[in-house]
Amino acid sequence: MTPRRLILASPALLLLPPPQPARASAEAMAAALRAFTGGAAVTHGRVTLDISPLVENGNTVPLSVIMPSPMTQAEHVRAIAIFNERNPQPHVVSARFSPHSGQAMLATNIRLATSQTIVAVAALSDGSFWSDSAQVIVTLAACLEG
Amino acid sequence: MARVLINIPRQIRAGETFAIRTLIQHGMESGYRPDGAGGVLARDIITSFTASFEGEEVFGLELSPAVAANPFITFSMRVQGSGTLRLRWRGDGGFxxxxxxxxxVT
Structure with missing residues (x-):
């Protein structure tokens, strides 16, 4: 290529995406979710995921999950897991509950590498799975800057 | 020993559900941050938290690098009488x- 051709071609090079650090993807999240449910069907509803839709600082994002349940030996929430789409790993936290929990509730602070979808999945003692998801926009990302 | 804050309600009634808030001082090094020499800082996080009342597990949590520094964990519990609550955090490097x-119970 002549120098002139190179100059003409350079805008195309600029359009190439910059190299990205390792990220989880929608498929990685789906795989992590399958590992949690064992392939069982997940119904949307009953569990409530509470997270701010617009986050200024991805380093500390308050998140809470609650699922109404009588929490008796016969009928209780066994576990709730939280997954994300675009952090380096799809798994965020997974909680175990018992009838002594009184209610299936969890609150913590998480990190978000970028704007993405968060999914909460609850596992009930009767073997059913319920989920809720939330879209979050992050203006300052976590994890990846030095 | 990391500093720990634990908030338990002052008044607890038998059979009533109440929330316990905990915070532990820990950097939660994710294992993805560059160390300035071309590598990454080794992962050093808390990986599990358990709360047990009178020796029986009430609540357990598995943590990943996606949990923010100084992990703040709120959970709920219900008791029929007074007793001992043990909270345990375990993590990388034998933490x-x-x-x-x-x-x-009042």
Whole structure:
């Protein structure tokens, strides 16, 4: 290529995406979710995921999950897991509950590498799975800057 | 020993559900941050948290690098009488810390 051709071609090079650090993807999240449910069907509803839709600082994002349940030996929430789409790993936290929990509730602070979808999945003692998801926009990302 | 804050309600009634808020001082190094020499800083996080009342597990949590520094964990519990609550955090590099609190039913 002549120098002139190179100059003409350079805008195309600029359009190439910059190299990205390792990220989880929608498929990685789906795989992590399958590992949690064992392939069982997940119904949307009953569990409530509470997270701010617009986050200024991805380093500390308050998140809470609650699922109404009588929490008796016969009928209780066994576990709730939280997954994300675009952090380096799809798994965020997974909680175990018992009838002594009184209610299936969890609150913590998480990190978000970028704007993405968060999914909460609850596992009930009767073997059913319920989920809720939330879209979050992050203006300052976590994890990846030095 | 990492600093720990544990908030338990002052008044607890038998059979009533109440929330316990905990915070532990820990950097939660994710294992993805560059160290300035071309590598990455090794992962150093808390990986598990358990709360047990009178020796029986009430609540357990598995943590990943996606949990923010100084992990803040709120959970709920229900008791029929007074007893001992043991909270335990375990993590990378053999991190293991337990705190014991009395739950007094009024």
């Amino acid at each position: 293991d810390q337990s705190e014991v609190r009395q739950i007094i």
